[in-house]
Amino acid sequence: QDLTLTLGHAVFESHPLHDAAVRFAREVDERSDGSIKIDIFPARQMGDVKELMEGVQLGTVDMTVNSSSALATLTPAVDAFQLPYVMRGYAEFAKMAVSPEAEAIMDALGDHGMIGLGLYEGGQRHFLSTGDTVTSMEGFKGLKTRVAPTKLFLAVWNAVGVNPTPMAYGEIYSGLETGAIDAVEINLTSIESEGLYEAAHNVTLTGHYFWPGIMLINKDLFEGLTEEQQTILRESARASVEPQVMAVADYDEELKDTLAAKGVTITEASDDFKAQLEEAWAPVVKSYADSDPLIAAFVEKAQSLQD
Amino acid sequence: MIWLGSIFFLTLAMGVPIAFVLGLSAMGYFIFTDNLRFLVAIPQRMFAGQDSFVLLAIPLFILAGNLMDVGGLTQRLVGFANSLVGRFRGGLSLTAVWGSFLFGGVSGSAAADAAALGTVLTPDLKRQGYHEDYAAALIGVSSIMAPLVPPSIAMILYGALSGTSISKLFVAGIVPGALLAVILSAYAVWIAGRRGYPKLPPMGLAEIVRAGVNCAPVLLLPVIIIGGIRGGVVTPTEAAAVAVVYALIVAGLWYRALSLPRLRRVFLSTAMMSATIYLLIGFAHVLSLIFAMERLPQTVVTALNSVSENKWVILLMVNLILLVLGMFLDTVGILILTVPALMAIGQQLGMDPVHLGVIVVFNCLIGFATPPVGLCLYVMSGVTKRPIEKISLHALPMVGLALVVLAVITLFPQVVLFLPNLLVH
Amino acid sequence: MQARDLPPPLTRFVRGYVAILETLLISGVAAVVVIATLQVFFRYVVGASLSWSEEALRYIMIWITSLGLGLAYSRGEMIGMELLVHLLPPRAALVVTQAGRVLVLAMMLTIAWYGWKFAWKTRGGTATAIPVSMFLIHISVAVGSLLVALHVAATLVLTFCRGTEPRSTEFHIPEIAE
Ligand code: NA
Ligand code: NA
Numbered sequence: 001q002d003l004t005l006t007l008g009h010a011v012f013e014s015h016p017l018h019d020a021a022v023r024f025a026r027e028v029d030e031r032s033d034g035s036i037k038i039d040i041f042p043a044r045q046m047g048d049v050k051e052l053m054e055g056v057q058l059g060t061v062d063m064t065v066n067s068s069s070a071l072a073t074l075t076p077a078v079d080a081f082q083l084p085y086v087m088r089g090y091a092e093f094a095k096m097a098v099s100p101e102a103e104a105i106m107d108a109l110g111d112h113g114m115i116g117l118g119l120y121e122g123g124q125r126h127f128l129s130t131g132d133t134v135t136s137m138e139g140f141k142g143l144k145t146r147v148a149p150t151k152l153f154l155a156v157w158n159a160v161g162v163n164p165t166p167m168a169y170g171e172i173y174s175g176l177e178t179g180a181i182d183a184v185e186i187n188l189t190s191i192e193s194e195g196l197y198e199a200a201h202n203v204t205l206t207g208h209y210f211w212p213g214i215m216l217i218n219k220d221l222f223e224g225l226t227e228e229q230q231t232i233l234r235e236s237a238r239a240s241v242e243p244q245v246m247a248v249a250d251y252d253e254e255l256k257d258t259l260a261a262k263g264v265t266i267t268e269a270s271d272d273f274k275a276q277l278e279e280a281w282a283p284v285v286k287s288y289a290d291s292d293p294l295i296a297a298f299v300e301k302a303q304s305l306q307d
Numbered sequence: 308m309i310w311l312g313s314i315f316f317l318t319l320a321m322g323v324p325i326a327f328v329l330g331l332s333a334m335g336y337f338i339f340t341d342n343l344r345f346l347v348a349i350p351q352r353m354f355a356g357q358d359s360f361v362l363l364a365i366p367l368f369i370l371a372g373n374l375m376d377v378g379g380l381t382q383r384l385v386g387f388a389n390s391l392v393g394r395f396r397g398g399l400s401l402t403a404v405w406g407s408f409l410f411g412g413v414s415g416s417a418a419a420d421a422a423a424l425g426t427v428l429t430p431d432l433k434r435q436g437y438h439e440d441y442a443a444a445l446i447g448v449s450s451i452m453a454p455l456v457p458p459s460i461a462m463i464l465y466g467a468l469s470g471t472s473i474s475k476l477f478v479a480g481i482v483p484g485a486l487l488a489v490i491l492s493a494y495a496v497w498i499a500g501r502r503g504y505p506k507l508p509p510m511g512l513a514e515i516v517r518a519g520v521n522c523a524p525v526l527l528l529p530v531i532i533i534g535g536i537r538g539g540v541v542t543p544t545e546a547a548a549v550a551v552v553y554a555l556i557v558a559g560l561w562y563r564a565l566s567l568p569r570l571r572r573v574f575l576s577t578a579m580m581s582a583t584i585y586l587l588i589g590f591a592h593v594l595s596l597i598f599a600m601e602r603l604p605q606t607v608v609t610a611l612n613s614v615s616e617n618k619w620v621i622l623l624m625v626n627l628i629l630l631v632l633g634m635f636l637d638t639v640g641i642l643i644l645t646v647p648a649l650m651a652i653g654q655q656l657g658m659d660p661v662h663l664g665v666i667v668v669f670n671c672l673i674g675f676a677t678p679p680v681g682l683c684l685y686v687m688s689g690v691t692k693r694p695i696e697k698i699s700l701h702a703l704p705m706v707g708l709a710l711v712v713l714a715v716i717t718l719f720p721q722v723v724l725f726l727p728n729l730l731v732h
Numbered sequence: 733m734q735a736r737d738l739p740p741p742l743t744r745f746v747r748g749y750v751a752i753l754e755t756l757l758i759s760g761v762a763a764v765v766v767i768a769t770l771q772v773f774f775r776y777v778v779g780a781s782l783s784w785s786e787e788a789l790r791y792i793m794i795w796i797t798s799l800g801l802g803l804a805y806s807r808g809e810m811i812g813m814e815l816l817v818h819l820l821p822p823r824a825a826l827v828v829t830q831a832g833r834v835l836v837l838a839m840m841l842t843i844a845w846y847g848w849k850f851a852w853k854t855r856g857g858t859a860t861a862i863p864v865s866m867f868l869i870h871i872s873v874a875v876g877s878l879l880v881a882l883h884v885a886a887t888l889v890l891t892f893c894r895g896t897e898p899r900s901t902e903f904h905i906p907e908i909a910e
Contacts, residue, residue, distance in 0.1 A: 346846050581797065
């Protein structure tokens with residue numbers, strides 16, 4: 001074997017982004033006839049999201065597959081991937097993930113010493129609450145809702161009238177259980193894997209945005225590889241995107257039944273409700289598209305797919 | 308790993324402060340294994356290890372404890388303990404034990420407990436004819452109850468590192484702490500009987516009530532902390548902030564014991580103590596990267612399994628390893644170094660993480676009272692100006708009793724778990 | 733670093749340095765208390781959670797650590813296992829302790845250098861909720877390491893000049909207030 005790359009990530013092995021790493025590693029193994037090995041360190045063994053991102057920048061971690069929201073602090077255009085209702089379904093996400101518009105945004109990470117090889121998916125986000133199921137805009141009013149405190153998420157959640165409350169990921173369970181928060185916007189996978197269904201029972205399937213992960217490699221390292229190796233890595237990443245994303249879609253369907261069996265009420269957001277949400281979020285999407293041509297191009301392409 | 312281990316023990320033996328021992332081990336590992344590109348990971352990981360909201364509870368609880376101490380709380384607690392247990396043979400030594408337990412309700416660290424009670428009580432104990440080394444040892448060993456009674460820095464750290472509910476851990480420490488207090492009291496009474504240590508004049512109910520009211524705000528603090536977290540008002544870190552505000556009000560407005568120079572000193576010493584703990588956390592986080600790269604937790608689990616698959620044998624080995632580590636390292640260091648491997652072991656044994664946490668913390672706390680590096684014995688040596696070897700000798704039987712309590716909480720999970728299961732969740 | 737050991741201009745410099753650090757540390761701890769209290773207040777009383785408080789608290793505490801470590805070192809807050817060293821004859825003990833200090837000094841200078849590289853390479857990022865460049869936050873590690881290096885070097889030099897190990901209580905920078 002000519003080359004071993006360490007890939008660290010911050011999620012448990014049941015998480016879709018671990019699946020992304022595994023699929024990528026398998027593709028690389030096949031395409032390189034075993035001459036390139038991807039050594040995966042799951043579950044924060046090499047550090048959390050921020051450390052892994054810095055590790056790839058500094059060259060202490062070769063690769064990671066990391067939540068895109070963390071990268072928005074470096075390259076604001078990355079926010080394009082999480083604008084609400086710009087992409088509606090997993091199939092559309094899979095198409096957009098390999099679009100030239102998405103690649104242009106990932107290329108911008110090159111300024112920070114990283115190369116984005118591929119855009120994967122960690123699970124579409126929905127709304128989990130401890131009180132009544134939220135079925136209308138009124139239901140959001142004043143709910144203490146855990147969100148990651150980025151500018152984008154604060155704008156998105158302020159726009160619908162909740163009280164966005166920053167809280168560490170590990171504190172969500174006890175926050176819901178004790179009532180320190182009333183709700184959380186989250187993916188079905190985490191509701192299951194973190195046992196959140198014990199503390200909160202009502203899910204509204206809002207599907208407001210996705211939770212993408214970007215496969216990153218240190219830039220100097222990548223540029224030092226042979227052209228053939230570079231091609232193998234790029235093609236392996238690209239080839240593993242669609243199957244990974246669609247596997248998450250299937251897994252979500254499975255989870256709806258699993259969670260329902262555990263006593264969770266799962267309610268589809270009505271078309272009317274979704275229309276109201278889209279209307280509330282339109283100004284947010286517009287202001288982000290206006291702020292960056294890369295975002296504008298991505299939004300335009302995504303919307304053209306919807307029509 | 309050989310490099311890492313050699314540098315670790317060499318610099319430890321040279322008397323280099325523990326935090327730097329961890330840093331030097333990590334740096335030496337990167338240099339001697341030809342991994343120079345990882346040197347930049349040292350500052351990066353130091354930062355990341357310290358960058359945690361949960362850990363913020365540590366400086367805040369230290370501050371709350373320091374405020375209560377300068378507020379004159381220790382004397383009040385001693386007065387209350389005296390009114391309850393002073394009437395028995397060896398009365399003042401019992402006061403030391405139970406005063407320590409009560410002080411645990413405002414202090415998150417054993418060293419702070421030892422320093423506070425040691426300063427207040429050892430002169431009196433000496434005057435009443437107690438052997439000074441025995442008195443110092445008793446207070447030193449009793450002080451390890453402070454982190455068992457909420458709040459507790461050790462529990463916060465274990466919770467943060469393992470993702471275990473901190474409020475559950477807080478509550479789970481209370482019964483083991485009380486068991487230790489009871490067993491140490493029995494020992495103190497037995498010693499007092501043999502050596503003829505005096506009783507104190509018994510106090511009437513009115514006096515007990517007065518002493519109780521006098522320190523009621525202090526006794527309320529743990530209730531506020533647990534209640535606040537349980538009631539969904541605050542997270543553990545925020546509870547610590549509330550504790551600080553509460554301590555400011557009690558010490559300032561109720562006891563009227565806060566002046567600006569005093570506040571200055573308290574804030575400054577809080578900054579120093581916290582900085583020292585944070586440095587340790589930072590360096591240990593660098594080491595944990597090396598452990599991950601070397602896949603150490605898996606190795607440890609495999610090694611333990613190769614000796615035995617029996618749950619109790621494995622737990623016995625875990626306890627022994629922790630006790631040995633506790634002889635040389637302090638709680639923060641041990642927890643950061645071992646929790647990843649311990650979680651893997653706990654999972655394999657199907658143990659409740661709260662139960663495991665209390666066992667681990669209890670082990671670390673015993674380390675505070677064991678030579679050669681027993682922080683609380685050092686504190687008592689500083690307070691009494693008696694040689695550490697003499698104090699350690701008197702501490703040994705009490706450490707033995709603490710081991711009995713450790714055995715009980717290891718073998719009977721319900722002793723640890725029934726209270727948190729009752730109150731939390 | 734006792735004032736009486738130093739020539740007067742240096743004494744004044746040390747006092748000024750200590751005064752500035754102490755003021756920063758005290759303000760930092762006060763800020764942590766105030767912001768953490770505000771966070772609870774805004775969530776429960778006002779009903780509008782603060783988005784910036786959590787991050788601000790974390791970063792203030794890290795800066796407190798960096799600024800406080802040097803002083804903490806000189807005030808003997810960092811404990812080592814000195815048992816074995818004390819078994820040695822005084823002269824040998826002194827040599828071993830000083831050798832340990834040289835190692836620590838070398839390490840802290842190395843960390844300061846790489847801490848600078850770390851901050852520089854990640855300077856393109858901004859904090860999540862507060863509009864501050866990550867450079868200003870990450871550089872704290874380099875600053876803290878330099879300060880520790882400074883205090884270790886001072887201890888090293890003073891011990892060397894005197895030829896005896898100073899008592900830990902002697903290593904107190906004189907209090908300014910009170
Ligand atoms: Na305590
Ligand atoms: Na010890």
